[in-house]
Amino acid sequence: MNKMNKKNPLTHSLRTINFAIFLLLTHAIVSSIKATTYTEVTDELGINFSHQDGRTGEYQFTETAGSGVGWLDYNSDGNIDLLIVNGISNNNKIYKNNGTSFTDVTEILLPERNTGKGMGICSADINQDGWVDFLITNYGNDFLYLNNKGKNFVRRNLDPQPQPYQWSTSCSFADLDNDGDLDLYVVRYAKFLLDSNKACQLDNAIGYCNPSAYEGQNDGLYINDGKANFTEVSKDRGIYIGTKDRGYGVIISDIDHDDDMDIYVANDGTQNRLYVNNGKGFFTDNGLYSGTAINQNGTPESSMGIAISDIDRDGFQDLFITHYSMETNTIYQNYGEGNFSDMTHLFGLNQSSYMSMGWGTAFADINNNGFDDLIVANGHIHDFIKKTDARQTYGQLNQIFLNQKGKKLVLQKPNESFALPSKKSSRGLAIADWNNDGKTDLAINNIVDKFEIFKNTDKNTNNWIGIKLIGNKINTSAVGAVVTLKNGEFSQRKEILSGTSFMSHSDLRIIFGLGNTKQPVEISIKWPDGKISSHSIKKHNQYHTLKYPSQT
Amino acid sequence: MFISTPSKLKQLIGIFIILFSAVIAVKLYKNHNATSQEFELNKYRGDNAFKSHHYRLAQNYYEKSLSQNPNQAEATLMAAKSFMRGKYQNFNKSIDYYKKYINHFDGNPPLNLSLVNQLKDVGMHDDLIILSSKTHNNLLKASIFEELDTEKALWHLNQIPLDRHNIEYYLLAARIYSNLHQFDNVIINANKAIDLSGMHKNNYYLLSQAYRNIKEFTKAKTAIQSFQILNLLETENNNEQLLIHLNALIELNKNLIQSNDFNSYYITLLIKTKQLDKVEERLSSIDISSLSSKNKVPILSALNQINAIELARIIYNESDKNQIKADEYIQYCQLVANLKTKNELYTACKQGIEKNPHSAALMYWFAIHLLNIDQKPAAYRYMEDAIVHAPWVNSWIIHLAKLYLIEGDVESAKKVLNQSVTNSQIINQFKLSNSLY
Numbered sequence: 003m004n005k006m007n008k009k010n011p012l013t014h015s016l017r018t019i020n021f022a023i024f025l026l027l028t029h030a031i032v033s034s035i036k037a038t039t040y041t042e043v044t045d046e047l048g049i050n051f052s053h054q055d056g057r058t059g060e061y062q063f064t065e066t067a068g069s070g071v072g073w074l075d076y077n078s079d080g081n082i083d084l085l086i087v088n089g090i091s092n093n094n095k096i097y098k099n100n101g102t103s104f105t106d107v108t109e110i111l112l113p114e115r116n117t118g119k120g121m122g123i124c125s126a127d128i129n130q131d132g133w134v135d136f137l138i139t140n141y142g143n144d145f146l147y148l149n150n151k152g153k154n155f156v157r158r159n160l161d162p163q164p165q166p167y168q169w170s171t172s173c174s175f176a177d178l179d180n181d182g183d184l185d186l187y188v189v190r191y192a193k194f195l196l197d198s199n200k201a202c203q204l205d206n207a208i209g210y211c212n213p214s215a216y217e218g219q220n221d222g223l224y225i226n227d228g229k230a231n232f233t234e235v236s237k238d239r240g241i242y243i244g245t246k247d248r249g250y251g252v253i254i255s256d257i258d259h260d261d262d263m264d265i266y267v268a269n270d271g272t273q274n275r276l277y278v279n280n281g282k283g284f285f286t287d288n289g290l291y292s293g294t295a296i297n298q299n300g301t302p303e304s305s306m307g308i309a310i311s312d313i314d315r316d317g318f319q320d321l322f323i324t325h326y327s328m329e330t331n332t333i334y335q336n337y338g339e340g341n342f343s344d345m346t347h348l349f350g351l352n353q354s355s356y357m358s359m360g361w362g363t364a365f366a367d368i369n370n371n372g373f374d375d376l377i378v379a380n381g382h383i384h385d386f387i388k389k390t391d392a393r394q395t396y397g398q399l400n401q402i403f404l405n406q407k408g409k410k411l412v413l414q415k416p417n418e419s420f421a422l423p424s425k426k427s428s429r430g431l432a433i434a435d436w437n438n439d440g441k442t443d444l445a446i447n448n449i450v451d452k453f454e455i456f457k458n459t460d461k462n463t464n465n466w467i468g469i470k471l472i473g474n475k476i477n478t479s480a481v482g483a484v485v486t487l488k489n490g491e492f493s494q495r496k497e498i499l500s501g502t503s504f505m506s507h508s509d510l511r512i513i514f515g516l517g518n519t520k521q522p523v524e525i526s527i528k529w530p531d532g533k534i535s536s537h538s539i540k541k542h543n544q545y546h547t548l549k550y551p552s553q554t
Numbered sequence: 555m556f557i558s559t560p561s562k563l564k565q566l567i568g569i570f571i572i573l574f575s576a577v578i579a580v581k582l583y584k585n586h587n588a589t590s591q592e593f594e595l596n597k598y599r600g601d602n603a604f605k606s607h608h609y610r611l612a613q614n615y616y617e618k619s620l621s622q623n624p625n626q627a628e629a630t631l632m633a634a635k636s637f638m639r640g641k642y643q644n645f646n647k648s649i650d651y652y653k654k655y656i657n658h659f660d661g662n663p664p665l666n667l668s669l670v671n672q673l674k675d676v677g678m679h680d681d682l683i684i685l686s687s688k689t690h691n692n693l694l695k696a697s698i699f700e701e702l703d704t705e706k707a708l709w710h711l712n713q714i715p716l717d718r719h720n721i722e723y724y725l726l727a728a729r730i731y732s733n734l735h736q737f738d739n740v741i742i743n744a745n746k747a748i749d750l751s752g753m754h755k756n757n758y759y760l761l762s763q764a765y766r767n768i769k770e771f772t773k774a775k776t777a778i779q780s781f782q783i784l785n786l787l788e789t790e791n792n793n794e795q796l797l798i799h800l801n802a803l804i805e806l807n808k809n810l811i812q813s814n815d816f817n818s819y820y821i822t823l824l825i826k827t828k829q830l831d832k833v834e835e836r837l838s839s840i841d842i843s844s845l846s847s848k849n850k851v852p853i854l855s856a857l858n859q860i861n862a863i864e865l866a867r868i869i870y871n872e873s874d875k876n877q878i879k880a881d882e883y884i885q886y887c888q889l890v891a892n893l894k895t896k897n898e899l900y901t902a903c904k905q906g907i908e909k910n911p912h913s914a915a916l917m918y919w920f921a922i923h924l925l926n927i928d929q930k931p932a933a934y935r936y937m938e939d940a941i942v943h944a945p946w947v948n949s950w951i952i953h954l955a956k957l958y959l960i961e962g963d964v965e966s967a968k969k970v971l972n973q974s975v976t977n978s979q980i981i982n983q984f985k986l987s988n989s990l991y
Contacts, residue, residue, distance in 0.1 A: 203641065205643050205644055205645050206642075206644050206646075290778055290781075290782070291766075291774075291775070291778060293763055293766060296759065298729075298732055298733075298759075298760065298763060299729065299756050299759070299760070300755060300756030300757075300758070300759030300760065300781060301756065328675070328676070328677055337767075341766055341767075343735070343763065343766075343767060344763070345735075347701070347704055347733040347734075348733070348734075348735065352701050352702075353679065353701070353702065356677055356679075357677055389646070390644075390645045390646065391645040391646060391649070392646050392649070393649070393677070
C-alpha cells in the first residue's frame with residue numbers, strides 16, 4: 003500500500019510529459035479543425051474536371067490567361083449550379099447541383115458547344131423570361147447562351163462581325179443606359195495572333211512574351227434591345243478606343259452613388275479606367291481623377307481581377323485589384339463622391355501580396371462576423387519562373403485575408419485557410435453557397451490542372467441571412483439592386499452584380515453575416531429602377547426570397 | 555673530393571635552396587601582382603561595359619574579376635546590377651550577388667538611395683532590413699521601412715535634421731505621409747519637392763490625391779494635369795511637341811522656372827530645336843554652378859550633336875569643378891576632340907582622366923584631341939589604354955590599327971587588332987583587306 007502510494011519520480015515525470023504531449027496534440031488537432039476555413043470537396047461532389055488550353059510547348063500567349071468559372075441556378079431549383087470554362091473548344095462543362103453532389107449535364111444543356119479558347123463567363127436573365135442566361139467569352143467569337151426554361155441553352159453569336167483575333171476576357175451584364183434591361187460590357191485583352199506566335203527570350207529561359215509586346219484590343223459595350231439582341235456602341239459612348247488597354251477585369255456598379263451603373267476596368271500594365279455614367283449610358287473616364295487608375299505612387303500596375311465590397315462598412319463600395327508579382331495587390335477605398343484613396347499600406351496588404359501573382363478574387367464574409375473578408379487566387383504565368391527567380395513559384399498558395407473590423411486585412415496562415423494547402427496556378431475564382439448552409443464556398447479554375455471546389459468548413463456559429471432577389475419583369479435577376487442591412491448600430495451594403503473577379507461569375511444571391519445577433523434585422527432594397535422596398539427579417543440562418551414590389 | 559667535403563656540399567645545397575626559394579618567391583610575387591592587376595582590369599572593363607550598356611560583357615568581366623578576387627564589394631554590387639539589365643538578364647544571379655554584397659556590406663561603397671530603391675523593386679525586403687542595421691543614414695532607413703513599417707519609416711524620417719532636407723527627403727516624406735493618410739503633411743512635402751524639382755511625375759499624383767482627400771478639388775485637378783503632362787513627356791518623341799508640353803507645365807506651375815531639373819530639360823529641348831539664342835539667354839538666367847552633373851549631361855550631349863563649343867565652354871567655366879562627374883567629362887572630351895587648339899575644355903578633359911583614370915571613353919576622346927594637336931605618341935598611348943579598358947569597341951581598335959599602318963608599323967597594327975574580344979566580321983575583314991593575318 004505504502005509502496006503503491008509512494009510516487010516514483012521517473013514514472014511521475016513520464017506521465018506528466020505524456021499528458022503534456024496529449025494536451026498539445028489535442029490542442030493542435032482541435033485548433034486545426036477549428037481554424038481551417040476551406041476544405042476541398044471536388045471529388046466527393048462528383049466533379050472531375052481538369053483545365054486544358056491545348057498547349058504544345060510553344061508558349062502561345064493565350065495560355066497565360068487560363069479560364070474562369072461561374073455559379074448560376076440554371077434550373078431555378080434553389081441549388082446553385084456550376085459552369086466551368088475550358089481553354090479549348092467544345093469543352094466547357096455544366097454541372098447540376100443535386101444538393102449534396104453534382105452531375106455533369108453538359109451534353110443535355112449545351113447541344114451547341116463553344117468554339118474558340120474559353121476565357122470567361124458572366125450571367126443574368128437577359129431576355130426577360132425569368133431564366134438565367136450566360137455569355138462565354140473566348141479567344142475567338144463570344145457566345146450568348148439563352149436558357150430554354152432550364153431544359154437546355156440555345157447558342158447565339160454575340161457579334162455578327164467580331165474583331166479579327168478577338169480575345170475577350172471578363173464580362174458583366176448591367177443596365178447601362180437606364181432603360182431597365184441588361185446591357186453588356188466585354189473586356190478585351192491583346193492583339194495576339196495565334197498562328198504567328200513567337201516565344202520570347204526571358205532572362206535565362208524561353209517563355210511567354212511580355213504583354214507589352216502586344217497592342218491592346220478595344221473593349222465592347224453592348225446595348226440590349228430587351229430581347230438579348232446586342233448592339234456594340236463603345237465608340238459612341240465614351241469608351242476608350244485605341245491600342246493601349248489590355249483589359250482583364252471588369253466590375254459594373256453604381257460607384258459614385260448617383261443612380262446609374264459605372265464601369266471599372268482593370269488593365270494589364272496601363273492605367274485602369276473608371277467609366278462614369280451620365281445616366282443615359284454615355285461614359286467619361288474618370289479613373290485618374292477618382293484615384294482608381296494607378297496606385298498611390300502614380301504607377302500603373304498589371305491589373306488582373308477585381309473584387310468590390312464595403313469593407314469598412316461606411317456605405318461606399320471599395321475596390322480591390324489583383325496584380326502581377328512584384329507589385330502589391332491594391333485596395334482603393336471609396337470615400338464618397340466617386341473619390342478613392344489607395345489604402346494598400348494601411349490595410350496591411352503590401353508584403354502579403356508582393357511576391358504572389360493575383361488573379362481571381364472576391365470579398366465574402368467567410369466567418370459571418372459582419373465584415374467581408376478577402377479571397378485571392380494566385381499563380382504565376384511562367385512555368386519556369388523558379389529558374390529565373392528562385393523566390394517565386396509557378397504554383398502558388400491561394401490566400402484568405404480576414405477583415406479586422408474594416409481596418410486591416412490580415413493574411414490567414416495557409417493551413418488555417420485551406421485544409422490541405424496546395425500550390426497551383428489559379429485563375430478564375432467564383433463564390434457561392436452551393437450547399438445552402440449560409441457559408442460562402444469557393445470554386446477555383448486552375449491552369450492545366452485539377453478544378454477545385456472548396457467547402458466552407460469554418461466552425462463559427464455566427465448567424466446569417468441569405469437574400470435572393472427576384473427583380474421586375476425586365477431584369478428578373480435584379481442585377482444592380484443594392485441591399486442594405488441594418489443590424490442595430492451598423493449597416494452593411496451589398497450589390498447584386500454580374501461577372502466580377504477574374505473572368506468569373508459568382509452566386510447572385512447574397513449572404514449577410516450577423517455575428518451573434520439574434521434580433522430581427524431591417525433590409526432595405528434599392529431596386530435597379532430606383533424603387534425602394536423595406537423588409538423586416540426575423541428568421542435568421544436561412545435564405546429569404548424578396549420580390550420586386552408590385553405596382554399595387 | 556666532393557664526397558670528402560660534405561660541409562661544402564651542404565653549403566652548396568643550402569645556397570641552391572635559398573636561390574630556388576627566392577626565384578619562387580619572385581615568381582609568386584609577380585603572379586600575385588599580375589592577378590591583382592588582372593582582377594582590377596577586369597573590374598574596370600566591367601565598369602566601362604556597364605556604362606556603355608554592354609551588359610553581357612559587363613556580367614562576364616565582373617564575374618571574371620570576382621573569380622580572381624571574390625572579396626570586392628563594388629564588383630559584387632556591379633555584378634548584381636549588370637545581371638539585372640539587358641537581354642541576358644539573370645534574376646537569380648543578380649539576387650545572389652546582391653545578397654553577397656549585403657552580407658558583407660561594410661559601408662564601402664556606401665549605400666545610396668538608388669540602390670535601396672532597386673532592392674525594393676526586386677522584393678529584397680528582408681535583406682534590406684539587414685542593410686538598415688548597417689547604416690546610420692536615416693533617409694535610407696526611412697526608405698527601407700517605407701513599405702515594411704510606415705510608423706518606423708516616419709520615425710527615421712523625423713530624425714533627419716532640417717539642413718539635410720533635400721529633394722529625396724521631401725519625395726520620401728510625401729510618400730510616407732501619404733501611406734499614413736496625413737494629407738496636410740503630404741501637401742507640404744510634395745510642394746517642397748516641386749519647388750526643388752518639378753519633374754517628379756509621381757509626386758504630382760501624390761499631391762493631387764492629398765488635395766482630393768481634403769476636398770481641394772481645383773488644386774487636385776491642377777496637380778493631376780501636371781502629372782498628365784509629365785506622362786506625355788515620357789511617350790512623346792517630337793521635340794517641338796515636347797517644348798509645348800513643357801510650356802504648358804510652366805503655365806500650371808510658374809515656380810518651375812527655378813527648378814534645375816526643369817531647366818535642364820528645357821534647355822536641352824531648346825538646343826535640339828536649334829533655338830540657340832534662347833539657350834544663351836536661358837543659361838545666363840540660371841545659376842549654372844548649382845546644376846548637377848546629371849542636369850548638365852543632357853545639355854552638353856545636345857550641344858555635342860551640333861558641335862556648339864562656345865556654349866559648352868560657358869557651362870564648364872561656370873561649373874563647380876569639384877562636382878563634375880565622369881559622364882560630364884566625357885561630354886567635354888567629345889566636344890574638344892576635334893579641335894585643333896587647346897582651350898578650357900582640354901583642361902576639363904585632362905582633369906576628367908586624372909579623376910577617372912580607368913574611363914575608356916575619356917581616354918579615347920582625349921587621344922583624338924591629342925592627335926589633332928599633334929601629340930601622336932601620347933595620343934597612341936591613350937588610345938591603347940582605352941582599348942585595353944574596352945577591348946570590344948572595334949571602331950577604336952580599327953582606328954588605332956589604321957594609324958599604325960599609316961606609320962608602317964604592321965606588328966603594332968596586328969597586335970591591336972588581336973585585342974578585340976568580339977572577333978567581329980569588321981575586324982576580320984579589316985585584317986583580310988590589309989593582309990594582317
